[in-house]
Amino acid sequence: MRILGIQGSPCLKGNTAALLDAALRGASESGADVERLDLVKLDINPCMACHQCDSGNSCRRHKDDMGVIYKRIREVDAIVLASPIYFMGVTAQTKAMIDRCQCFWIEKYVDKIRFYDGKRRPRGLFVSCAGSPKQxxxxxxxxxxxxxxxxxxxxxxGQVLLGFTDDEALPVRKRSALQEAEVAGKHLCH
Ligand SMILES: Cc1cc2nc3c(=O)[nH]c(=O)nc-3n(C[C@H](O)[C@H](O)[C@H](O)COP(=O)(O)O)c2cc1C
Incomplete structure (x- = not known):
């Protein structure tokens, strides 16, 4: 089994990265090959709505690191997408990567191509952190x-969510969400 972690926080050793690492550790302990990609280290331009991907299967506008993500999406058995909450949403790095996947949307919903027809569909887990204690x-x-x-x-x-991260009295590394993420990572392998 191959599992890809996509880390969308600009903080490489922050709360979100710790949650992602816990999920990948769980997967690795269950025998998976795991890889973590930090979006902030990659060159990923935002979608320019040029519509060149309306006919074709990848973005032809930008020549950047999205090629790595496109390739992995079709290779791995699961993705753990990790992003903290910024202004009620995912980070700009994460959203840029997601928008550049419009080519997959076209393939599935316009061209009606089901890449995994007859095969087991890969699985996606979301892990996230937020400063607010409100779910x-x-x-x-x-x-x-x-x-x-x-x-x-x-x-x-599913998802593993950790709120209230900015309270110094509750350091993320001691919180139960890390165990929850580890278990969720293990479940991706079954
Ligand atoms: C630009 C910015 C916007 C944020 N917006 C929110 C928000 O809307 N809601 C919230 O609960 N926390 C918000 N936060 C707090 C982060 O979600 C929180 O600090 C999180 O633990 C950061 O994760 P990281 O350590 O992995 O980067 C924001 C932080 C930043 C830097």
């Missing part, structure tokens, strides 16, 4: 991430 702050991001996984034809397998 409602995750809701807009969950809609975006579900739409992303649907477009790339992955089966959404």
């Amino acid at each position: 409602v702050v995750f809701e807009p991001a969950i809609h975006v991430v579900k739409a992303f996984f649907a477009a790339i034809d992955y089966q959404y397998s």
